[in-house]
Amino acid sequence: MNEERPSSLPTDKQVTPLDLSQEGQPISRFLVGLLLLGSDQLVQGLGQAKQPEADVLPGGETSGDLLRHLAIGLLARGEREAGTSLRTVYYASVGTASWASQMLDRWTDNGLMRPFRRPIDVRIQRLGDQVAEVIEEGKREEQDSRVLAAESVQSLVENIFDQLAESEEMDRLIGELVAKKGVSYGTSLADNMRTLTATADDTLEGVLRKLLRRTPRRALAPSPVEGQPQTMYASGNLVKGVADND
Amino acid sequence: MIDQEMLQFSFLGRYAGFITRLSAFVIDRATIAFISLSIVLAVHFALNAFRINQLFGFGDISWQVALGFGVGVYLVISIAYDLGFWMLAGQTPGKRLMGVRVLRSDGQRLHLGNAIRRELGYVLSGILFLGYLWILFDNRRQGWHDKLAGTIVVYSWPEDELQGTLVNEQVHRFVQARQAAQSERDDA
Numbered sequence: 001m002n003e004e005r006p007s008s009l010p011t012d013k014q015v016t017p018l019d020l021s022q023e024g025q026p027i028s029r030f031l032v033g034l035l036l037l038g039s040d041q042l043v044q045g046l047g048q049a050k051q052p053e054a055d056v057l058p059g060g061e062t063s064g065d066l067l068r069h070l071a072i073g074l075l076a077r078g079e080r081e082a083g084t085s086l087r088t089v090y091y092a093s094v095g096t097a098s099w100a101s102q103m104l105d106r107w108t109d110n111g112l113m114r115p116f117r118r119p120i121d122v123r124i125q126r127l128g129d130q131v132a133e134v135i136e137e138g139k140r141e142e143q144d145s146r147v148l149a150a151e152s153v154q155s156l157v158e159n160i161f162d163q164l165a166e167s168e169e170m171d172r173l174i175g176e177l178v179a180k181k182g183v184s185y186g187t188s189l190a191d192n193m194r195t196l197t198a199t200a201d202d203t204l205e206g207v208l209r210k211l212l213r214r215t216p217r218r219a220l221a222p223s224p225v226e227g228q229p230q231t232m233y234a235s236g237n238l239v240k241g242v243a244d245n246d
Numbered sequence: 247m248i249d250q251e252m253l254q255f256s257f258l259g260r261y262a263g264f265i266t267r268l269s270a271f272v273i274d275r276a277t278i279a280f281i282s283l284s285i286v287l288a289v290h291f292a293l294n295a296f297r298i299n300q301l302f303g304f305g306d307i308s309w310q311v312a313l314g315f316g317v318g319v320y321l322v323i324s325i326a327y328d329l330g331f332w333m334l335a336g337q338t339p340g341k342r343l344m345g346v347r348v349l350r351s352d353g354q355r356l357h358l359g360n361a362i363r364r365e366l367g368y369v370l371s372g373i374l375f376l377g378y379l380w381i382l383f384d385n386r387r388q389g390w391h392d393k394l395a396g397t398i399v400v401y402s403w404p405e406d407e408l409q410g411t412l413v414n415e416q417v418h419r420f421v422q423a424r425q426a427a428q429s430e431r432d433d434a
Contacts, residue, residue, distance in 0.1 A: 158358050161333045165355065194266070194345040194403055201263020205382055221385045224353035225259040225400055 257401040261387035262346040267399060268378070273340030278327055282320040286312070329361045337402070345403030351396045360395045367391025 108117045209216055290312065292298065331338040333356055336347045350360055368391050371377020377390030386398060 197266040198257050200265045220261050
């Protein structure tokens with residue numbers, strides 16, 4: 001059996017370490033890394049690290065390893081080459097435009113050609129203005145979209161809460177829950193505790209004012225709901241509706 | 247002798263004071279801490295019982311990571327709890343128990359914006375506890391978080407009799423409307 005690894009397949013020793021400072025491919029590299037980590041951990045966890053003997057190719061690699069290395073290599077090379085091609089096209093376009101502009105300047109920057117050149121300059125200027133306008137519009141659109149999305153989400157959430165709070169079904173469900181909790185002992189205990197703390201609120205404030213030598217407060221500012229029955233779950237409209245019927 | 251019922255009604259709709267609100271706050275935070283602790287313990291149990299940490303190569307989880315996770319869970323539940331209860335019912339369970347309710351300054355139910363500002367205001371009020379102590383001296387008994395959000399907290403009890411009447415009325419209306427719709431469908 002031939003134990004020698006084919007020269008086209010890299011061994012682990014031949015693989016050069018990744019140059020993290022190199023530009024490009026951060027996302028695919030990260031995703032590939034995540035996938036590899038996950039699959040390694042999964043294989044280890046499941047206790048399936050040992051492959052069947054028949055799958056092992058010359059060089060100690062399995063066919064699965066080869067396929068994986070091939071896929072990662074293709075992905076990395078594809079992204080790198082796509083980036084290189086795009087950069088080449090961009091620089092070539094800029095260079096060509098600059099060269100053409102210089103040539104045109106050289107031929108047309110004279111008294112004879114100036115009348116012909118002016119309309120072209122105006123059009124070029126207009127084109128440049130339009131591109132700048134489009135870029136500005138893009139910036140505005142981006143900001144507007146963000147604001148619109150934020151407002152939409154807020155409005156959606158508000159609507160959901162409004163619907164829930166004013167839904168009769170919700171009112172009924174919560175009403176049933178409240179009805180079930182009615183234990184007289186607990187209610188009486190809670191009432192006593194509330195009375196105690198509410199009285200303590202006033203007392204504490206009075207004592208503090210006296211300690212700080214401030215004038216005693218005659219009354220709190222008027223509350224918008226003073227003396228009005230406060231229902232926990234029914235909304236203002238429902239309460240008003242009931243009151244009107246009565 | 248002061249009539250207990252009359253005393254209760256004299257509080258109705260008035261601005262709630264420091265001790266009542268502090269009691270409600272403590273009850274709520276204890277409830278949230280209990281829920282968070284239960285979740286953290288459940289996750290810890292699941293990780294150990296099914297050896298998920300070994301499967302993903304986490305190894306033994308340090309107490310710092312566990313503490314960080316616990317704090318994260320506490321914060322998330324705390325925000326969801328406050329915002330949800332304030333907007334839906336105007337009361338958290340702690341406030342319900344203490345008989346107080348959060349409203350907008352004009353007496354209406356809180357909107358999302360008020361609720362978020364109030365939640366953020368808790369952080370501001372937490373600076374040396376000054377924002378909470380402000381309740382003791384403010385004429386409308388508003389803490390800094392209330393000022394920021396434009397909210398007030400009022401006593402909302404007694405409520406059982408009133409609430410029973412109103413809820414029953416709503417249920418009655420709902421049942422009537424459903425019966426009417428049903429009979430219309432039957433006629434058609």
